[in-house]
Amino acid sequence: MKTILYNIISLIILSGCAKIDNYAEPGETLKGTVVDAATGDPVLTDQGSEGTRIRMRELSWTASAPENLDFFCMKEGIFQNTKVFKGHYNVRVDGAFIPIVRVDTNGDTLVDESKTLDISGVTELEFKVQPFLKLEWQGTPTVENGKVTATVVVTRGVSPEDFKTKIEPMGNYSDDFLNVTDVRLFVSQVPYVGYREWDNRYTTIIEYPGDSFEAHLGEPITITTQGTIPSGRTVFIRAAARINYATENIKRHNYNEALRVDIP
Amino acid sequence: MKSKYYFLYIILGLCFANISCKKYLDVPPVNIVNEGDLFSNSKGMQLYLSRMYSQMPFEDFKYSPARQFFDDWLVTPGTNEGSSLGRDAGEAMTSEGWARNGAYWVRAFNLLRDANNLLEKLPSYKANFSDEEYNHYIGEAYFTRAMVFYALAKRYGGIPLVTSLLQYPEKDAAQLEVPRATEEETWDQVLADYDMAIANLNEASPVKGYANKYVALGFKSEAMLFAGSVAKYNRITGFGQKTGVRVIGFDPATATAASKKYFSEAYKAANTIIKSGKYSLYKKKWSAGDKEAQYQNMVDMFFDASSPENIYTKDYKWPDLAHGYDSYNIPRQLMGGNGYSAGNCPTLDFVELFDGIAKNPDGTIKVLDNNGKYLLFDKPTDIFADAEPRLRANVIFAGDVFKGAVMDVRRGIYTGSVAGGIAPLRVVNGATNYTIGGPQTYNQTDAYTATGAFAGHKSLFLSQNGTTHEVVTLPDGTKMNGGGLNGPFGTSDLTAAFTGFMVRKWLDPNLPQELVLEGRSEQSFILMRYAEILLNAAEAASELALAGAASPDGDDLQQVMYDAITNIRERAGADPLTGMSELAGEQGLQVIRRERRKELGFENKILWDIRRWRTQHSDMLNGFTQSDGAYYRGLYPFYSSVADKWFFDAGFEEARKRFRITEQEYYFMIPGDEVTKSPVIDQQPGR
Numbered sequence: 001m002k003t004i005l006y007n008i009i010s011l012i013i014l015s016g017c018a019k020i021d022n023y024a025e026p027g028e029t030l031k032g033t034v035v036d037a038a039t040g041d042p043v044l045t046d047q048g049s050e051g052t053r054i055r056m057r058e059l060s061w062t063a064s065a066p067e068n069l070d071f072f073c074m075k076e077g078i079f080q081n082t083k084v085f086k087g088h089y090n091v092r093v094d095g096a097f098i099p100i101v102r103v104d105t106n107g108d109t110l111v112d113e114s115k116t117l118d119i120s121g122v123t124e125l126e127f128k129v130q131p132f133l134k135l136e137w138q139g140t141p142t143v144e145n146g147k148v149t150a151t152v153v154v155t156r157g158v159s160p161e162d163f164k165t166k167i168e169p170m171g172n173y174s175d176d177f178l179n180v181t182d183v184r185l186f187v188s189q190v191p192y193v194g195y196r197e198w199d200n201r202y203t204t205i206i207e208y209p210g211d212s213f214e215a216h217l218g219e220p221i222t223i224t225t226q227g228t229i230p231s232g233r234t235v236f237i238r239a240a241a242r243i244n245y246a247t248e249n250i251k252r253h254n255y256n257e258a259l260r261v262d263i264p
Numbered sequence: 265m266k267s268k269y270y271f272l273y274i275i276l277g278l279c280f281a282n283i284s285c286k287k288y289l290d291v292p293p294v295n296i297v298n299e300g301d302l303f304s305n306s307k308g309m310q311l312y313l314s315r316m317y318s319q320m321p322f323e324d325f326k327y328s329p330a331r332q333f334f335d336d337w338l339v340t341p342g343t344n345e346g347s348s349l350g351r352d353a354g355e356a357m358t359s360e361g362w363a364r365n366g367a368y369w370v371r372a373f374n375l376l377r378d379a380n381n382l383l384e385k386l387p388s389y390k391a392n393f394s395d396e397e398y399n400h401y402i403g404e405a406y407f408t409r410a411m412v413f414y415a416l417a418k419r420y421g422g423i424p425l426v427t428s429l430l431q432y433p434e435k436d437a438a439q440l441e442v443p444r445a446t447e448e449e450t451w452d453q454v455l456a457d458y459d460m461a462i463a464n465l466n467e468a469s470p471v472k473g474y475a476n477k478y479v480a481l482g483f484k485s486e487a488m489l490f491a492g493s494v495a496k497y498n499r500i501t502g503f504g505q506k507t508g509v510r511v512i513g514f515d516p517a518t519a520t521a522a523s524k525k526y527f528s529e530a531y532k533a534a535n536t537i538i539k540s541g542k543y544s545l546y547k548k549k550w551s552a553g554d555k556e557a558q559y560q561n562m563v564d565m566f567f568d569a570s571s572p573e574n575i576y577t578k579d580y581k582w583p584d585l586a587h588g589y590d591s592y593n594i595p596r597q598l599m600g601g602n603g604y605s606a607g608n609c610p611t612l613d614f615v616e617l618f619d620g621i622a623k624n625p626d627g628t629i630k631v632l633d634n635n636g637k638y639l640l641f642d643k644p645t646d647i648f649a650d651a652e653p654r655l656r657a658n659v660i661f662a663g664d665v666f667k668g669a670v671m672d673v674r675r676g677i678y679t680g681s682v683a684g685g686i687a688p689l690r691v692v693n694g695a696t697n698y699t700i701g702g703p704q705t706y707n708q709t710d711a712y713t714a715t716g717a718f719a720g721h722k723s724l725f726l727s728q729n730g731t732t733h734e735v736v737t738l739p740d741g742t743k744m745n746g747g748g749l750n751g752p753f754g755t756s757d758l759t760a761a762f763t764g765f766m767v768r769k770w771l772d773p774n775l776p777q778e779l780v781l782e783g784r785s786e787q788s789f790i791l792m793r794y795a796e797i798l799l800n801a802a803e804a805a806s807e808l809a810l811a812g813a814a815s816p817d818g819d820d821l822q823q824v825m826y827d828a829i830t831n832i833r834e835r836a837g838a839d840p841l842t843g844m845s846e847l848a849g850e851q852g853l854q855v856i857r858r859e860r861r862k863e864l865g866f867e868n869k870i871l872w873d874i875r876r877w878r879t880q881h882s883d884m885l886n887g888f889t890q891s892d893g894a895y896y897r898g899l900y901p902f903y904s905s906v907a908d909k910w911f912f913d914a915g916f917e918e919a920r921k922r923f924r925i926t927e928q929e930y931y932f933m934i935p936g937d938e939v940t941k942s943p944v945i946d947q948q949p950g951r
């Protein structure tokens with residue numbers, strides 16, 4: 001008798017769960033690259049909110065205003081999201097490059113190069129952008145007494161004229177935007193080295209006031225790490241530089257590729 | 265038989281039908297107090313206002329940047345502004361993620377509705393009150409609304425300006441959606457509401473705890489200083505995705521004019537209070553040239569209910585409304601029954617702001633002699649013997665007295681030789697390193713691990729926590745624990761003075777130790793005091809002068825600044841200004857800001873100041889900015905057993921509390937569900 005009673009009670013309690021969530025799980029994939037429009041090279045970035053951000057908005061969902069679905073680019077400038085609901089989307093990217101969606105001081109859109117597309121199966125995208133700066137290693141880093149010395153060349157990815165043509169209409173323009181404010185040699189013990197993953201015992205930050213970096217553009221800059229990295233360690237280094245201009249309210253760095261350095 | 269029942273049913277049915285139509289039964293329930301009762305006399309109004317005041321966004325002993333409003337757990341004011349650090353607090357405020365009572369965005373609208381309700385309904389009950397009473401109540405409603413809008417604006421920027429009573433449930437919720445206004449419109453509304461409050465409120469509070477004209481003027485000056493600073497210094501702006509409204513930041517075309525307007529309003533409000541002569545700096549025990557009296561005066565002022573400096577206080581009374589400030593912040597040596605202590609350890613960076621300390625050319629405290637060896641002191645208090653009395657009223661130093669007990673603060677005992685002086689302790693494998701890459705705690709140093717120059721003779725003895733001590737036998741045969749009763753104990757136990765200092769401000773010097781409990785303290789929190797008014801006037805005057813604006817009330821701006829800073833410094837026992845020129849220009853503004861940090865630390869003001877100045881992310885702090893992640897420093901007292909002297913080691917504090925904020929975090933995120941469920945509420949642009 002009791003068993004029957006328990007069965008009935010549990011039936012009543014459990015009946016609330018009877019309606020199963022039969023919405024198909026997200027299975028579509030959005031992947032792609034962010035490349036330099038001029039050279040076709042991927043735009044290297046930090047991994048995290050100060051790097052290249054992919055923002056998707058599902059337009060086919062009409063029950064409420066579309067929400068921002070954000071994820072971040074990998075450090076090689078590629079992105080992939082394998083859990084996307086099938087539907088119609090708007091996708092934009094923001095990073096250390098000329099914004100692809102530009103609005104003026106009234107909030108009116110000047111240029112919108114974001115992509116609106118159906119995502120189903122594996123959908124690939126390529127964003128052609130103009131990075132503010134380009135960084136390249138020169139030679140191979142050397143190690144002496146637990147300090148890594150590396151040489152990097154910083155050049156502009158976009159000419160000052162082109163920058164001004166595109167940014168000035170957004171209002172409140174200043175020539176200071178183009179100034180390179182700092183060059184960093186990030187050090188970390190993991191390959192994902194960058195602004196969100198750096199060891200402040202070894203990383204070197206060089207600040208450049210005003211437009212004092214102008215003379216160093218295209219010239220090799222030699223940077224040595226701080227402190228002493230214990231011997232036997234493996235570290236990853238990466239150089240980064242940024243200009244005095246914020247995209248989506250964040251001043252983001254441009255990067256070169258991470259290098260592995262073994263400290264003898 | 266059957267027809268008889270039908271008949272009965274019909275009769276019964278008719279009865280019910282009749283009853284439901286009778287209007288005379290539609291009366292308000294007699295067991296519920298309704299608006300007519302509340303708005304009938306001042307006693308009823310007291311109930312209505314009590315409910316409003318209980319929801320006021322006051323940043324008092326029930327507020328912390330981590331947990332926000334209405335939560336008295338772990339209240340350690342100062343720990344997010346850089347004045348101090350605590351075991352449970354010590355990072356930049358970047359969100360409301362820890363707020364157990366939810367984001368203020370959600371809470372604000374309850375109180376806003378009460379204020380709007382009062383504004384809309386009270387006019388029909390005007391006959392029940394004298395003109396003076398009626399105006400005061402209307403003023404209270406505007407004051408409340410201004411406080412709510414101000415609290416929202418400094419957190420979120422542009423907000424939904426709900427200035428009328430939303431008819432809910434009469435209207436459909438969808439019709440009542442109010443989108444966010446621009447940040448400029450929001451600050452204009454704050455200004456308008458404070459002005460209405462000032463125009464209507466009585467000269468004096470009719471009941472203790474109520475607002476009055478000067479309370480509203482005080483908060484107006486603070487709010488307008490915030491608005492003016494944001495208009496001037498903010499670099500973050502953008503448009504809402506749904507509405508296209510500039511919900512944060514100012515339009516570059518109007519920012520400069522707006523900033524001047526707000527600074528001018530801040531100046532006028534503050535100067536009105538100054539000229540009223542109703543308030544003055546607390547100097548009851550003050551005596552010229554007497555540092556002890558000046559120190560005692562600044563301790564007493566926080567506990568004297570009759571202080572002429574208090575413009576507005578939040579009062580507490582056990583058991584109805586109490587808080588736990590003493591419990592969380594008491595020195596460990598005097599810990600109360602709940603086991604909390606030292607939640608508020610001032611940083612060396614804060615201490616170095618003050619006068620009367622020997623300093624190096626770069627402004628850091630002088631702890632080494634010219635040969636790079638530690639300066640030796642007979643008593644630990646000697647290093648602060650000539651310190652500005654205000655510092656001592658803020659901070660408990662090693663060896664100072666609190667509640668009749670000598671505060672035992674000692675990081676360790678150095679037993680090494682003192683011949684030729686003691687070299688700095690932060691040495692690992694022979695390499696001295698005071699950078700962030702150096703040893704994090706003294707447990708890693710050569711003197712402790714007996715390596716390098718100390719090979720074979722361990723010379724540093726520490727305590728790992730309050731119960732595990734390394735004991736040193738002193739030359740006179742007595743035994744001494746490595747660490748003091750208040751620590752510091754390195755990173756293993758942070759309920760000690762882990763920066764080398766403990767807070768004194770607000771700690772009740774007369775509370776018996778058995779009452780140092782959570783929810784047992786009842787000292788008032790001073791929400792607005794005259795010193796802030798002077799600082800507001802000085803800062804607004806300085807900003808106006810920098811902007812090339814004329815004095816809004818004809819007074820000489822330089823003179824207003826000079827008088828304000830001179831009076832504050834004199835009361836504090838600080839070095840006087842060398843002359844009026846010290847306050848001129850951009851440099852003068854920095855002098856005024858520095859004075860503010862010294863005067864108003866631990867009062868829930870400074871964090872908002874560094875946010876409105878937009879310097880929190882960019883100020884260089886010990887080699888790093890907070891946008892890269894920055895650290896504060898501590899001052900660690902050591903006892904040399906051989907010399908029977910004390911020395912101090914200054915450097916990064918051992919817990920390495922990391923402060924990090926990105927520029928966009930000057931604006932809090934709008935709670936995600938509020939954005940999702942509304943067709944008009946915008947998230948912060950770019951986030």
